[in-house]
Amino acid sequence: xxxxxxxxxxxxxxxxxxxxxxxxxxxxxxxxxxxxxxxxxxxxxxxxxxxxxxxxxxxxxxxxxxxxxxxxxxxxxxxxxxxxxxxxxxxxxxxxxxxxxxxxxxxxxxxxxxxxxxxxxxxxxxxxxxxxxxxxxxxxxxxxxxxxxxxxxxxxxxxxxxxxxxxxxxxxxxxxxxxxxxxxxxxxxxxxxxxxxxxxxxxxxxxxxxxxxxxxxxxxxxxxxxxxxxxxxxxxxxxxxxxxxxxxxxxxxxxxxxxxxxxxxxxxxxxxxxxxxxxxxxxxxxxxxxxxxxxxxxxxxxxxxxxxxxxxxxxxxxxxx
Numbered sequence: 001x002x003x004x005x006x007x008x009x010x011x012x013x014x015x016x017x018x019x020x021x022x023x024x025x026x027x028x029x030x031x032x033x034x035x036x037x038x039x040x041x042x043x044x045x046x047x048x049x050x051x052x053x054x055x056x057x058x059x060x061x062x063x064x065x066x067x068x069x070x071x072x073x074x075x076x077x078x079x080x081x082x083x084x085x086x087x088x089x090x091x092x093x094x095x096x097x098x099x100x101x102x103x104x105x106x107x108x109x110x111x112x113x114x115x116x117x118x119x120x121x122x123x124x125x126x127x128x129x130x131x132x133x134x135x136x137x138x139x140x141x142x143x144x145x146x147x148x149x150x151x152x153x154x155x156x157x158x159x160x161x162x163x164x165x166x167x168x169x170x171x172x173x174x175x176x177x178x179x180x181x182x183x184x185x186x187x188x189x190x191x192x193x194x195x196x197x198x199x200x201x202x203x204x205x206x207x208x209x210x211x212x213x214x215x216x217x218x219x220x221x222x223x224x225x226x227x228x229x230x231x232x233x234x235x236x237x238x239x240x241x242x243x244x245x246x247x248x249x250x251x252x253x254x255x256x257x258x259x260x261x262x263x264x265x266x267x268x269x270x271x272x273x274x275x276x277x278x279x280x281x282x283x284x285x286x287x288x289x290x291x292x293x294x295x296x297x298x299x300x301x302x303x304x305x306x307x308x309x310x311x312x313x314x315x316x317x318x319x320x321x
Contacts, residue, residue, distance in 0.1 A: 001045075001052045001198045002310075005034055005069045005313070013069045017197050018054050025058035026051065031201045034072050034141075034196070037109045038087035040252040041143045043158055059194060065312040070116035070192035071162060072074050072141060072252060078190070080137070080166060080256035083232040087261035089279035090270075099248045106234040106242050110224030111166075113145055113164075113254065117191040119314045121169065124321030125188060130293035131170030134219075136271035138211045138229050139164045139256040140236045141196060145249035156210055156238035157249075161202065163193035163215070163311040164256055165303055170274055170291060190256075193300070193311035201235075205304060209235035213310075215260045217271050218299045219292075227260040229302070271300075294320050 004025060005013035012035060016027040030047040031037035037044050073194045081090055083106060092099060117123060125132055141160040149157065172186035199206040203215050212230035216223070234242070239255050270276050277287035294299070299314040 001048060002029070002201060003034060003037075003071055003196045004063070004065070004194050005071050005073060006067060007069055010279070013073055016063075017048060017055050018063055019055050019060065020201070020308070022065065022195060022312055024055060025062060025063035026060040035252050038141065038143050038159060041251075065194040066120040068120075068194035068312075069118045071160070071194070071196035072116060072192070072254065074115055074126045075113045075252050076250040077140075078111045078256070079108055079239075079243050079253065080258060080274070080291045081108045081234070082112055082258035083239065083257055084267060085233050086172055086260045086263045087272075087289035088276060089267070090275045090282075093278040093281050097232040100267060107258070108239065108242060110218045111183065111187050112189055112222075115187050117316075119191060119194045119312060120247065120316065121191075122317050122319045123191065125167075125169070125234055125320050128291075128293055130172055133168045133170050133273045134217070134271075134292070134298045134300075135166040135168055135257060135259045136163040136215045136217050136225070136227075137256045138162070138302070139254055140216070142240060142249055142251065142255065144251045145240060145250040145314050146242045146255065147244055147246065147248045149244045150210075151235075151237040151240055151241040153236040153245070157240060158199060158209065158236055160196040161199055161211060161311075162196045162254070163300065164299070164312065165191040165257070165300055165314050165316070166256060167191065167271070168274075176205070191314050191316060193314050195310070195312045197310055201302070209237035211302070213302045213304065214268075215271055215300060215302045217269070221296055223269065227258070227265070227268055227271050228264045229260055231260075231262050232257060253286075254299050292318050293308050305320045
C-alpha cells in the first residue's frame, strides 16, 4: 500500500490511500489517521488493502503531492541512527572528531518528533551563519514493539517505509556534542516525503531490512548525490531491536537510517553538504563548498529501478525564519 496524509484542519490530517503510480488518491475508510492505523494495524490493514486494489483499478481523485502533509505529521518518537560507515568517517574529517568507540552497537539519538514538515513546504530557519545542511535518509515506521525484540522479530514490526530530510545546523552541532547532553538547537524539525509505503511495494529492493535503491539529491537544480541505500552496517531490523533493548516502542515510532552514504562517494556524490566538505578536506586540506543560503532549494527522491515512483519527492526552499 501507499499512504499519504492530506490537510483537514487538524494536527494529524486525514489519511488517504494513493495509487501505485502516485496519480490518484482516496480517503482511507478504515482509519482516519495514520496513527490510528498503526495502533490497530492487524485489523485495519486488510480492509485498506482491498480499497488500495480498487483504487489502482481506477477511481479516486487526482493526487497532488505538493498539498500533502508528512505521512505522519507528528509522532510519539523519532530515533535517528547513523548506519552508513562512510558518512561517519567523513564527519570525523569534516568536524575534526576522534573516532567513536561504539562497542559494537549502532549509533542512535532521540530527536524532535512532535513535527515532521510537509514535503513541499518552505523551511524557515534562524540564520545562514548556523551552517544549514540537508541530510537525505530512509526511515521506517513501526507498530508497537515489545522490549527485548530481536532483529528477526523486529522485521515483523516494520509497517511502513519513508524518505526523510533530517535538517541540520552544522555550526551548532559540534558545540552541543561537546556538552555531552545531545542536540537541541542543531536539529530542527525533519521533513518527510509525501507517501509512506509498505515494504512489499519495493519487491526485491526491500532486502535484508534495507532499501536497495539510490536516493537522488539535487541542490539548486544540480545533481549532488545518488548514494545507494543498501550499504547499512546495521539494517533497520537491527536498529529497531537496538532501540527496543530496554524499553518498548509505541506504535508510530519513526526510526531513521542516518545520512545515506557509500564508500565510493567521489563517484556517486553525497546526501549532505558536510560529506562533500569532508571529501574536500581530505583531498585538498580545506572545505570549498558552502552550506545552504536562504532561497536555496533541495530536492530528494527515490524510485524503483524501473522508474516507478515510491515516496514522491521532498522539494523545499530554505527561508529566513
